[in-house]
Amino acid sequence: MNNMKINLFLLALALIAPTVLYPVFLAKVLCFALFACAFNLLLGFAGLLSFGHAAFLGTGGYVTGYLMVNSGLTPELAIIVGTLAGALLGAVFGKLAVKREGIYFAMVTLALAQLVFFFYLQAPFTNGEDGLQGVPRGALFGLIDLSDNLVMYYFVLTIFIAGYWLINRTVHSPFGQVLKAIRENEDRATSLGYDVNQYKWLAFVISAALAALAGSTKTLVFELASLTDVHWHMSGEVILMTLVGGVGTIFGPVLGAGFIVTMQNYLSGGELGNYIHIIMGAVFVVCVLSFRSGIVGQLMKFKRNNF
Amino acid sequence: MTQPAQDFILETQNLTKAFKGFTAVDDVNLKIQRGHIHALIGPNGAGKTTVFNLLTKFLQPTSGKILFNGDDITALEPAAIARKGVIRSFQISAVFPHLSVLENVRIALQRKEGNSFHFWRSEKILNRLNEQAVALLESVGLEGFANTTTVDLSYGRKRALEIATTLAVEPELMLLDEPTQGMGHEDVGLVSDLIKKVSKDRTILMVEHNLHVVSKLADQITVLQRGAILTEGDYATVSADPRVREAYMGTAADEVEQEKNEEVAS
Structure with missing residues (x-):
């Protein structure tokens, strides 16, 4: 019940936020929040550290961008195709990666993501370093024009809520229970008859699909699909967002994404712009050293100890 | 003396596991009779846990066969073996x-x-x-x-929970890896009573160091030494075997004997 109240409060906040803040900025936060939540499904609830999630974000972005420029599909269809492309890529990567554990899993995902990066760098349809520019937002269902930033924001909010709901549901589903058991004690789950790799694989595919959904949506928001989204920096950034917000908490990655995106936005505009990577590195170090459970994890601890 | 045809739930034929330059399990022919509590004992490094890992396919045997209810299960994946009804526990409580x-x-x-x-x-x-x-x-x-x-939960209760979890999948054969290891006196009693209780209608193969527990529970004992079977039989047979005494039991067996004698005397 308490959770319900918090969620309603946050929803109300999200609905009125554009009256105070710039809608494109808010939409950007939501896209990264969804990306981080998708990543966290894998790290926080399956215990798998992927270092290649940029591949899915970028694939969603490029596929949706390409379709919007060249095919005349309506945006919701272009987003769906982008998401499916990410899921497909995730299905292939997942098959290869879940056979390995720990650092090897991370390395396999990184290596595969680098392949994807160089593919997009070389492939003619991505325009290489320039990226796909001037991607039209189109009209939702052919009816609602998305070129207005406020309309776009509410469309992004709807997608975010759907994605967030699905992640929440996955965590609290029969599948999520098995996933948690595997994270807690993989050998025991095996000895109870679970083919643990199949469960990890499905989690990987869901996570990849939602990361691609975030990428697809982001391309429409910025009318741009670029190499930044497939670069390994992006795979690192999403780890940072998730850690800062709180690994394994449902809402943590949203807060973490908000924090990092806000910081980047303010710093890149000001005098400190040149130091942005140093500052982010420092945040990372402080986070890992002194509050490992992240903002939300820390708040939950505080609540447990004091109430 | 002719024995009636025996019903073996699990059998290994020439089961061998060689690591680089070291044979951990050497040509083991194990026969577990249905309904028994079968104990696998032996000094440290005798290959008991390796046998468990082979039976549940957490390790691949180098050669040999594993038969469950007469079917060859040597090629199956660990989770598939579990679904057949062979459920294992681990040395460290698996919860x-x-x-x-x-x-x-x-x-x-x-x-x-x-x-x-x-x-x-x-x-x-x-x-x-x-x-x-x-x-x-x-x-x-x-x-x-x-x-x-x-x-x-306390350690003993974690082990009890582990047994409840194992029972939930209705195993035909339970493999317990040192179920009383690291336990205080009270917990040992609790868990061995529990094993006795759940052994009805099913077969149990256990690795156990605590000879009090083995003498109380086991119908059949296999002694491993350096990866090979040294001898087999019930507790009286095995504990009377001078090779076993020398290899492993020594004082521990004497203590059990002594205690039993004291119990009889008092």
Whole structure:
């Protein structure tokens, strides 16, 4: 019940936020929040550290961008195709990666993501370093024009809520229970008859699909699909967002994404712009050293100890 | 003396596991009779846990065969072996520490429901398993801890929970790896009573160091030494074998004998 109240409060906040803040900025936060939540499904609830999630974000972005420029599909269809492309890529990567554990899993995902990066760098349809520019937002269902930033924001909010709901549901589903058991004690789950790799694989595919959904949506928001989204920096950034917000908490990655995106936005505009990577590195170090459970994890601890 | 045809639930034929330059399990022919509590004993490094890992396919045998109910299961994956009804425990208590005690048992019950890949449904549909899970917890005396987070249980209770979880998948054959290891006196009694209780209607193969427990529970004992079978038989036979005394039991067996004599005397 308490959770319900918090969620309603946050929803109300999200609905009125554009009256105070710039809608494109808010939409950007939501896209990264969804990306981080998708990543966290894998790290926080399956215990798998992927270092290649940029591949899915970028694939969603490029596929949706390409379709919007060249095919005349309506945006919701272009987003769906982008998401499916990410899921497909995730299905292939997942098959290869879940056979390995720990650092090897991370390395396999990184290596595969680098392949994807160089593919997009070389492939003619991505325009290489320039990226796909001037991607039209189109009209939702052919009816609602998305070129207005406020309309776009509410469309992004709807997608975010759907994605967030699905992640929440996955965590609290029969599948999520098995996933948690595997994270807690993989050998025991095996000895109870679970083919643990199949469960990890499905989690990987869901996570990849939602990361691609975030990428697809982001391309429409910025009318741009670029190499930044497939670069390994992006795979690192999403780890940072998730850690800062709180690994394994449902809402943590949203807060973490908000924090990092806000910081980047303010710093890149000001005098400190040149130091942005140093500052982010420092945040990372402080986070890992002194509050490992992240903002939300820390708040939950505080609540447990004091109430 | 002719023996009646015996019913073996599990058999190994020339089971061998060689690591680089070292044969951990050497040509082992193990026969586990249905309904028995069968103990696997031997000094440290004799290959007991390796045998367990081979039987459940956590390790690949170098050569040899494993037969379960007469079927060759040597090529199966670990999870497939578990689904056949061979369920193992581990040396270190195998629980899911940050799930509740009830959830631990429910995970085991859940698999047969066939909804374990359903990520779009609410976990509330699992609540229909709660009654069955609580009944299993009652059978090991943990019904009062259903909502406790497992990590907060005492060691003995964790092992009891592990047994309840194993029972939930209705195993035909339970493999227990040192079920009383690292336990205080009271917990040892509790767990060995529990093993006796659950051994009805099923077969148990256990690795055990505690000879009091072995002498009390085991119908049949196999002694391993340096990866090979030294001897087999019931407790009296095995403990009387001078090679066993020399290799392993020595003083420990004498102590049990002494204690038994004292019990008789008093």
